[in-house]
Amino acid sequence: MPKVSEFDRFGIENMSKEEYEERQRYVLKNCLCPGCPTYVEGDYPYGYCFPPIGTSRKIMHEKECICETCSVYSEYELNHTFYCTRCSQLCQTYKQEVPAGHE
Ligand code: SF4
Ligand code: SF4
DSSP: OOOGGGSOTTOGGGOOHHHHHHHHHHHHHHOOGGGSTTOOTTOOSOOTTSTTSOOOSSOOOOOOOOGGGSHHHHHTTOOOOOHHHHOOHHHHHHHHHTTTTOO
């Protein structure tokens, strides 16, 4: 099985609770989701790319994803989209890698 650290872009695996909370605050501060056509007003926390925030409980329909224009996306070299419906960067990469037979 692939190791989490191989695609843990946010480096959460070895973070202390304080470091994790600080990084989460940073992601939320810079997250563009509230201005996205897919976003449903009032859903919180956004920053869906950041594990383990999880997918949205309110967003049911994908319209457009503006993650690729977000500073968090480029800073952490993310490469997926629709984190609100499809799960976090770590989760989507894991799903992609496991069927690829990287064991
Ligand atoms: S990449 Fe997407 S989900 Fe992550 S902080 Fe930016 S807009 Fe939000
Ligand atoms: S993850 Fe992408 S599609 Fe979902 S609300 Fe954020 S920017 Fe929009």
